[in-house]
Amino acid sequence: MFKIIIQNFHFEKIIWIIKTKLKYMILVGLLCGVLAGVVGLYIKEDTYMAEISMYVYTSPDYITDNGINISPSDISSAGSLLNSYMQILKSDSFLNSVIEEAELNPRLYTTKILKREISSQAIGGTAVFKVYVYDTNPYNAMLIANTIGKLAPQKIISIVKSGGIEILDEATLPTKPYESTSVLKLVIMGVFAGGFLSFVFFMIRGFLDTRYRRMYELQDMFNIPIIGVVPEIEDKNEAGEPDVILRNDSPFVLKEAYNDLRANMLFLNKGEKCPVYAITGADYNEGKTTTSINIAMEFSMMGKKTLLIDADLRNGNIANELKINADYGLSEYLAGIKDLQIKNDVIDKLDVLSSGAYPPNPTDLLVGEKWKSLISELKEKYDVIIIDTPSLGVVADGLEVVNVATSYVVVVREFATRFEREELIIRKLEAVDADVCGFVYNGISVNSEDYNHRDYVNGGDYAKRSNTRVQHRKIFKKKSGSTSKSDTAEA
Structure with missing residues (x-):
């Protein structure tokens, strides 16, 4: 416990705990003051x-x-x-x-x-x-x-x-x-005692909370760069869930986040003609699969022939996310049951190899020679291969991809991923001599001090200038009567 507190101790975090829990501290203090006053009335002497x-x-x-x-x-x-x-x-x-x-x-x-x-x-x-x-x-x-x-x-x-x-x-x-028992004095003592005890409680609880909440906490722990920062998206889809898959009408901040991530990854291919990136994370619900899909889409949209492989043979979900009707996939091919089935009808330049049925021996399939041969063959046909792997903190299957991956990209989610879990998977990757090219810091609040586009999202000067330019374009097009497809899309 003391190791966690020391590792998690930052003056900035103290200020953050006070700011976020101040109303609760005041409330507890007031309740204790009222309780002390009631007790004082009964024991008044x-x-x-x-x-x-x-x-x-x-x-x-x-x-x-x-x-x-x-x-x-x-x-x-x-x-x-x-x-x-x-x-x-x-x-x-x-x-x-x-x-x-x-x-x-x-x-x-x-x-x-x-x-x-x-x-x-x-x-x-x-x-x-x-x-x-x-x-x-x-x-x-x-x-x-x-x-x-x-x-x-x-x-x-x-x-x-x-x-x-x-x-x-x-x-x-x-x-x-x-002398009389001072009810007022008891109330004041109750307020201060309640406030102080709640302060101590929230401090201990806060320092024992090992979830990442700021980017510097991740940077302090590892000498691995953060190559992408993806904001929390509030827009909902028809199912009532956050709409985080890239589309033409996706928010600017989502598009810009994956543009930056793709640009950084272009410099990390180690000179390979077809780099193979394995996307992984510590636990479920960190955005690993979404990140894999969006990175693949970004590469395909820049004209690179891209293959997205769902190698999570225990919990693969790419086919459902992209609404792909796949009868079978990677697991059936590696088991020798079916021929290879790659779907190429998602978007232009993007092919998808789904996970297929969940096999009883996923680890054995990913360490076999057939898996290595498959990736070698596919590298001759594509410019980029993105592999969505299982969460390394849950199962070890993702480690087996090291035999074919150029680099690993590790997804960390704000207020979800914990220090000790992230340290665990990084040590696992280091043990097999895997190259971790960087972190994707996912789910960052658009109000966070660490978010580059906070000014844009919150209506700052940059956003005002951008909106002004958009309005000028609309007025110009209306006057000129332009109705071209590109102009309509831009407006």
Whole structure:
């Protein structure tokens, strides 16, 4: 766990967690504040204080002899006795005497409880000190204070053998609470405590969440370039799913993403006449198959004769995505059951070899000599071959393509692919000496700081200039009466 947190620790991520979870932190804080307030109303308690004043003498004779003048030295000496007197007043023997004399309930009042309820304070420059008793029952506070005043003089003289004390003022019944439970204070403490605990919770949860959410997290882990960035598409097709397959009317951002990806891949063919690119990923639902289809379409649209092979013999779905009616495919051919069937009626320059029926031994079929021979033959007929492989984090079939692939392209999906899963498949590919030419960072938010066309999508200056140019074209064509097919398509 600590390794994941350290690996995932970035100051920027702290800010991101706070920004995305702030409303929940505030909500939790407010709920805890309300809860603390409700609890405070139920446990609200008033504390009352009763006090007695005592005068300390250095000699017992001073108590009864009114003719003696007390000097400052006597006051100073008397002050030195205060600590000793307070220790006696808080002794277990004395407090037991107070409990018995006041007839207090021994289950509610013990010596430990009384020690907490009793305090004292010396009056500076005098021999007077006060004893304070705090209790939730005002009568008991007065009773305990006066009982101390009643028993203290005799008890102190019997123990100290010198000096003495005289009660100046007896305790009266307190009518106003000395202190009350502050509901407001509890509410404030609840708000801060709830906010802090939720902050800690979201921080720990956030650092344990190993899904990629920014491109730099991927770049920090591997020395492999990101050769394509594909945005999240919100437009839906007839089935109510995101319309992510390239078409003539696809959004600009989708077309531009795969244009950039194709341009980068052109420089990664290692000089081969017909490079073979294996498209893979760590897990399902990362967009691996969609990426394979769109890359193949991009190459075909630039005039290269392209072959798209569905080598996912466990979960192949290219035929369904492209609505190809294929009776059989790659698995039947490799098993020696059927002849090779390549569909060439999808779009111009693009042929497709579907996966066929799911065989019981897909790995064995992909390591056989028939598979290698097939790719060698097909490389003589095509300019580019794109192979859609199984997810390497799920099954090992995709590794077997290494014997025919020029390079691997690994698809990573934002907020779906996890660090540890990606590290697993990269280590697998490195173990078989596969060439990983780059990552495709899929599903990036169009509002992300990492997205190059964010300004265009969100109506920035570039988008405004583009829209202005489009409007000028429409006005010009309307005035000129141009109705050519190319103009109509452009408008």
